[in-house]
Amino acid sequence: MTRRRWIADEVVGDRAALIGAHADHLVKVLRARVGQEFDITTANAVRRGRISSVRNERVEFDLAEEVPATPMVEITLVLAIFKFDRMEWAIEKCTELGVARIVPVIARRTDSHLAIASAKRVERWRRLARQASEQSRRTAPPEIALPAKLAAIVEMPFPLRIVLSESETQALLRDVVQGDPTDGRLTLAIGPEGGWTEDELHSFHQAGWISASLGNTILRAETAAIASLAVVASLLNAP
Numbered sequence: 001m002t003r004r005r006w007i008a009d010e011v012v013g014d015r016a017a018l019i020g021a022h023a024d025h026l027v028k029v030l031r032a033r034v035g036q037e038f039d040i041t042t043a044n045a046v047r048r049g050r051i052s053s054v055r056n057e058r059v060e061f062d063l064a065e066e067v068p069a070t071p072m073v074e075i076t077l078v079l080a081i082f083k084f085d086r087m088e089w090a091i092e093k094c095t096e097l098g099v100a101r102i103v104p105v106i107a108r109r110t111d112s113h114l115a116i117a118s119a120k121r122v123e124r125w126r127r128l129a130r131q132a133s134e135q136s137r138r139t140a141p142p143e144i145a146l147p148a149k150l151a152a153i154v155e156m157p158f159p160l161r162i163v164l165s166e167s168e169t170q171a172l173l174r175d176v177v178q179g180d181p182t183d184g185r186l187t188l189a190i191g192p193e194g195g196w197t198e199d200e201l202h203s204f205h206q207a208g209w210i211s212a213s214l215g216n217t218i219l220r221a222e223t224a225a226i227a228s229l230a231v232v233a234s235l236l237n238a239p
Contacts (some may be wrong), residue, residue: 004038004041004209005138006026006041006134007017007130008041011063014062014064015052016047016131017058023058027054027057032051035050036051037050040061042063043081048063048067049063050062050064053060065220071138072139075232076156077190078190079190080104081114082193087104087125091128095128095142097229100142100143101144102125102142102143107150107196109193110192115147122146145212150203152204154209158187160210161208161209162212163212164189164228165211165212166191166213171211172212173214173228178235191221214228
């Protein structure tokens with residue numbers, strides 16, 4: 001039976017703990033009890049953990065041997081900010097698909113109210129990503145950066161940088177990824193509702209980004225993010 005995985009809040013030597021609401025979920029919802037075993041992610045490894053103490057808002061573990069973990073590819077998702085409920089869904093699903101880093105971006109077509117409120121949503125996004133990471137048995141949650149304007153991120157130094165563009169008619173995403181070895185590291189940019197403006201696409205191209213498409217269908221922003229991650233992750237994880 002596959003053990004559920006938790007990301008430790010505290011680690012000291014061969015002991016770890018979940019605290020606060022994190023522990024409360026394990027205690028009240030999953031009925032944690034002393035002696036149960038789980039996989040516990042620490043800063044350096046995934047280890048088998050046996051519950052040694054259970055009380056409100058704190059569950060402690062004795063840590064045992066290291067558990068083998070599958071290395072993940074390093075995909076950075078530059079995600080233009082859009083409606084928060086749909087964006088949260090995209091963050092959750094992209095986390096499950098293995099994204100390493102999410103950079104929320106204020107694009108020309110990002111609603112001004114969402115742009116202003118976005119900085120206050122980052123902690124919630126990080127919490128959702130952590131929950132999705134535990135559910136999908138990741139070794140760590142993705143990094144979620146503070147929102148930034150597009151000009152601040154177009155020079156990101158990954159070897160392969162791809163911008164999804166509705167106006168691209170020649171290059172499909174899968175062909176771009178397969179045709180350019182990346183050693184498992186790339187950046188993928190997804191636009192807001194309405195897509196990137198022509199000026200923004202020009203900025204991407206001037207900085208050396210490659211345009212790609214998912215096909216002729218026009219997708220919602222959250223669908224495009226999830227579909228793109230699925231395509232890229234499947235290609236980069238292929239033997």
